Amino acid sequence: MPLSEQEQRLLDEMERHLMQNDADVVSAPAGAQVLSYRNLIIGALVVLAGLGAVIAGIALWRTSLPLGLALGVAGFAAMLGGVILAVTPVKGSAPTPRSTGAGRGPRPARANSSFMDRINERWERRQNGDG
Template identity: 80%
Template structure:
């Protein structure tokens, strides 16, 4: 069922509004914070080492209570530190080439032409041309 003229105008208006106002939300700022691959790897290794220390602490619990307790607490601290390190973003640096295309004026023109093509295809479908 095709849209009425009023519905089509309302849809076009909402689309223009979203393209103008929400482009700021989509584009990444210049000082974007991204996750570092190195920090992810080191964090994962720390989590695994901490998990091993917790398991070793549990195994030593019966034979040597203080050593098992210290090893378990240290392992838990290592796991928490590894997770924090893995999910902490870094500012700029080599890991920051994630700026979106919409931050450039040419990206905005490509978006507009894409929307124009989509509108043309929609009109052709509604008219039965293909």
């Protein structure tokens, strides 16, 4: 059974709305910060070096308590610094918002009402026989 013209228009509008929402979901929020790949790699290497220092401090604990303690604390500080470095966003580089509505022309007059509200209104009109 083929769709009527009104049903086809409604389906097309729903598809456009879903495509627009999918693009909004995929694009990053305007206030999001970008992590640096370089900082992630360096941070991971610093964490591994700190872990090695902690293990070396534990190994030296029995032979030289002050040296093992100092090495363990320094290793822990290095691991903490590496994690902080890895998760710190790059300053001055926010993602550029993608234009999803370019070239689509003016918005409908009822742009302030939500998509679902408009669908519900149409459904009620259809059930009442208004067209």
